[in-house]
Amino acid sequence: MITLNHYLLLSAILFCIGLYGALSKKNAIAILICIELMLNAVNINLVAFTKFLTPGDLTGQIFAIFVIVVAACEIAVGLAILIAIYRDRSSVDVENLDWLKW
Amino acid sequence: MIESIGIKYIWLVPLAPLLAFILITFLFKRFQLLSALTAIFSMVVSFILTFDILRVILTGHEITMNTPVEIAVPWLNINGLYIEMGALIDPLTAGMLFVVTFISLLIMIYSVGYMHGDPGFSRFFSYLALFVFSMLGLVIANNYFQMFVFWELVGLSSYLLIGFYFYKDSAAQANKKAFITNRVADFGFMIGVIILFLYFGTFNFLELAEGISASTDLAFLTLAGILVFIGPIGKSGQFPLHVWLPDAMEGPTPVSALIHAATMVAAGVFLLARGFVLFASASATITFIAYLGGFTAFFAATIAITQRDFKRILAFSTLSQLGYMVMAIGLGSLTAGMFHLTTHAFFKALMFLCAGSVIHALHKQDIFEMGGVFKKMKITGTTMVIGGLAIAGIPPFAGFWSKDEILLVAKTNGFTFLYVLASITAFLTAFYMFRLIFLAFFGEKRSDYHAHESPLTMTIPLMILAVFSIFGGLIGAPFLEHGFAYYVYFGEPHHPHPDYLIMGSSTLIAAAGIFLAWLVYIKKAISAEKIANQFAPLYKFLYNKWYIDEIYQWFFNKVVLSISALLNWCDRNIVDGIAHGIAWLIRTTGAKGRYIHTGSLQTYGLVIFAAVVVIVLFLAGPVVGGVQ
Numbered sequence A: 001m002i003t004l005n006h007y008l009l010l011s012a013i014l015f016c017i018g019l020y021g022a023l024s025k026k027n028a029i030a031i032l033i034c035i036e037l038m039l040n041a042v043n044i045n046l047v048a049f050t051k052f053l054t055p056g057d058l059t060g061q062i063f064a065i066f067v068i069v070v071a072a073c074e075i076a077v078g079l080a081i082l083i084a085i086y087r088d089r090s091s092v093d094v095e096n097l098d099w100l101k102w
Numbered sequence B: 001m002i003e004s005i006g007i008k009y010i011w012l013v014p015l016a017p018l019l020a021f022i023l024i025t026f027l028f029k030r031f032q033l034l035s036a037l038t039a040i041f042s043m044v045v046s047f048i049l050t051f052d053i054l055r056v057i058l059t060g061h062e063i064t065m066n067t068p069v070e071i072a073v074p075w076l077n078i079n080g081l082y083i084e085m086g087a088l089i090d091p092l093t094a095g096m097l098f099v100v101t102f103i104s105l106l107i108m109i110y111s112v113g114y115m116h117g118d119p120g121f122s123r124f125f126s127y128l129a130l131f132v133f134s135m136l137g138l139v140i141a142n143n144y145f146q147m148f149v150f151w152e153l154v155g156l157s158s159y160l161l162i163g164f165y166f167y168k169d170s171a172a173q174a175n176k177k178a179f180i181t182n183r184v185a186d187f188g189f190m191i192g193v194i195i196l197f198l199y200f201g202t203f204n205f206l207e208l209a210e211g212i213s214a215s216t217d218l219a220f221l222t223l224a225g226i227l228v229f230i231g232p233i234g235k236s237g238q239f240p241l242h243v244w245l246p247d248a249m250e251g252p253t254p255v256s257a258l259i260h261a262a263t264m265v266a267a268g269v270f271l272l273a274r275g276f277v278l279f280a281s282a283s284a285t286i287t288f289i290a291y292l293g294g295f296t297a298f299f300a301a302t303i304a305i306t307q308r309d310f311k312r313i314l315a316f317s318t319l320s321q322l323g324y325m326v327m328a329i330g331l332g333s334l335t336a337g338m339f340h341l342t343t344h345a346f347f348k349a350l351m352f353l354c355a356g357s358v359i360h361a362l363h364k365q366d367i368f369e370m371g372g373v374f375k376k377m378k379i380t381g382t383t384m385v386i387g388g389l390a391i392a393g394i395p396p397f398a399g400f401w402s403k404d405e406i407l408l409v410a411k412t413n414g415f416t417f418l419y420v421l422a423s424i425t426a427f428l429t430a431f432y433m434f435r436l437i438f439l440a441f442f443g444e445k446r447s448d449y450h451a452h453e454s455p456l457t458m459t460i461p462l463m464i465l466a467v468f469s470i471f472g473g474l475i476g477a478p479f480l481e482h483g484f485a486y487y488v489y490f491g492e493p494h495h496p497h498p499d500y501l502i503m504g505s506s507t508l509i510a511a512a513g514i515f516l517a518w519l520v521y522i523k524k525a526i527s528a529e530k531i532a533n534q535f536a537p538l539y540k541f542l543y544n545k546w547y548i549d550e551i552y553q554w555f556f557n558k559v560v561l562s563i564s565a566l567l568n569w570c571d572r573n574i575v576d577g578i579a580h581g582i583a584w585l586i587r588t589t590g591a592k593g594r595y596i597h598t599g600s601l602q603t604y605g606l607v608i609f610a611a612v613v614v615i616v617l618f619l620a621g622p623v624v625g626g627v628q
Helices: A004-024 A028-053 A059-089 B012-026 B032-060 B091-114 B121-140 B144-165 B169-200 B205-214 B218-235 B244-250 B253-262 B264-274 B276-280 B283-306 B310-330 B334-362 B378-392 B398-412 B416-441 B456-476 B500-523 B528-534 B536-543 B545-596 B601-627
Strands: B069-078 B081-089
Touching (some): A004 B601, A028 A059, B012 B032, B012 B121, B032 B091, B081 B121, B091 B121, B091 B253, B091 B264, B091 B334, B121 B253, B144 B218, B144 B244, B144 B253, B169 B244, B205 B276, B218 B264, B218 B276, B244 B310, B264 B310, B276 B310, B283 B416, B283 B536, B283 B545, B310 B416, B334 B378, B334 B456, B378 B398, B378 B416, B398 B416, B398 B456, B416 B500, B528 B536, B536 B545
Antiparallel strands (some): B069 B081
C-alpha cells in the first residue's frame, strides 16, 4: 500500500537531488534543469496532499499545472539570459559569473 | 473719543511711505521724476496727518503725557505671548512725528536737486521712503516689541543708504561698520526687552510703566535699564559705540542730514524719553546715562576741533549734541532732552544740507581747500551762518533756548561737574563750528574751484530750515505760558523760569568761542599751526579721534582674531574630528565587510537555503517537541 508518506519521501529525495545539483553544478543550464527537478518535487507534494487529504477536490492538481506553466516561462527567460551571457563571454560556467560582488 | 482725521488714520502715517517704497521699487524704478514725486507725495500725506494730530494736541489740551491715546490691534498671539501693533499718541509722539515728517519732506525736495543725474536716483528715493516708514513706525510704537522691529528696520535702511555708492570701497566698509556696531548695541536692547517681558509679562509701554512704578526690585530695574540703554548708545552714537557715525558720512549728503543728524540718531534719545520711567526707576542707571551723555558731548567736541572734512566735523558735532540730549534725559529732564532734539533736528539738518550744497558745487570736502565760498553762494552761506549761530547758542536762535534748558537742569539738579563740562563743550562747539564757517566760507580762496549757487529745489529747503533754526527755539522759551514744557514732560509739567545768569554766561561763552575762531582764522592773530605744533601730542591725539578706531582695530586683531583662531582649531579638530571619525569608522567597516560578497550565485543560494533550514527548524521545534 502506497501511503502519503511514500509520496512525501519521494518528493523530499527529488528536492534534495535538485538542490544539490543547483548548488554544485558548474554549468548554468544544468542548474536550470536542477531547479526544474525541485519544482517537480513540489508538484508531487501538491498532488499527493490533495489526493490523500481532500480526495474530492482538484486544488492541488490545478496548482501543479500553474507551477508547470510558470516553470516553462521561467526556463524560457532563463535560457534567453544564458544565451545573452554566452554571446558576451563564450561560456556559461557559473564560476565566472561572479559580477554581483562589491 | 477725540475727533481727528490724523488720529483716526494714524496708521496711514507710516504706511504712506511704505506704499511709496513698494511702488517705486517694483513699478516706477525706470521713471526718475515719477519716483521722486511718489516719495514726496507720500511724505505730504504723512505730514498733513501729523499736522492734524499736532493741531488736536495743541488746541484740545485733552491728550497729554499722562492721558495718551492708544490704538492697537493684536498682531501675534501664541500661548500667552501677546504682541500688539499699535500707536501710542501723546505730545512726545506728535512732536517727534512732526520733526520726522517735516524734515523728511524738505530733504526729499532737496534731494531732487542734489541727486539730479545720479544713476541711482529712483533707488535713492525708494530707500528714503523705506527709512521714513521705519522711523515713523518706531515713533508711534506702543510697545517695545514693535519699537524693536522698527528699530532694526531703521538700522537696515541706514545700512542701505550709507552704502548707496556701494561700488566705492570706503562706502562698503562704512555701511558694514555701521551695521555691525549697531548690531552690538541692538543685542543689548533686545536682551533688555526680553527680560522686561519675562519679568512683567508685557511689551506694552503703558502697562510696563505701571508695573515698573509698582516694582521695588531695584537690582532688576537697574539691569534692565542699562541693557535697554545699550540700544541708544549704539543708535545715538554715544561713547564707546560712536565710531560708526563719522564713517556713515560716506552716504549721500541728504542722507547724512536726514538719518545721521536729524532723525534716526535721535531715535535713541526718543527711546530714552519713551521708556523714561524705566531709566528713572533706578538712580544708578539715570546717573550713568547723564555722565555718559556729558562725556560724549565733550569728547566729540574735542575731536571736531581738529578735523578737516566738512561732513566729518558736522558728524562729530552731531555726536556732541546727541551727548547733550542724552545727558539732559539722564539729568531727569525729558523736556530738555526732547526740546534739544527738536531744535537740533532743524539746525543740524540745515547745516548738513548746506554742506551738501557746497559739496555739490565744489566737489570738495576738505575745508582747507575751500575759502571764500560765501561770495559765490550767498544763500547757502547765509543759511550756514544761521545754523552756526543756532548751534553755538547765540540768542535768539533755536539752539540757545534748548541748550540753556539743559544747562539749567544740570545746575538746578546739582550736577555741577556736568554743568561745567557742558559749558566747556558749548565753548568748543562755538569754536569748531565757526572755524568751519570761517575757513570754508570766508577768507581767501585756497584752491582752484568753480562754485555756483545751487538750484531752487535745494535752496528753498535751506531757507525754510533757516527760518526754523532762528525761531524754532521760541516754542520752548521760558517766557511762554504754554511752551514746550507744558506739553512734553514726565510726571508733572513744570514751568522753567528764565535764569538770566545762565543765559548771560552761556551767551558769553558762545561769543567767546566765535571770537576765538575769528581771531585764529580771519584775523590770523593767533597761528593755528603754532598751537598745533606746541601741543603736538595733544593735537595728534585729537586728530586721530582719541585713537578709538585704532583701539578697536587692535582689539579686533589681537583678541577677537585669537579667540577666533582658537575656536577655529576646536571646530576643525574636535567637532569635525568627531564627525569625521564616525564617518571613517563606518567606511572602514564597509570596506572590510564587502569581502563577504563573493559574487558566486551558488554560495548565495547555499546561504539562503541554510537560513531557510534554520528558520524552519526554529519554527518547527516546538511542534516536533510537542509530538514527542
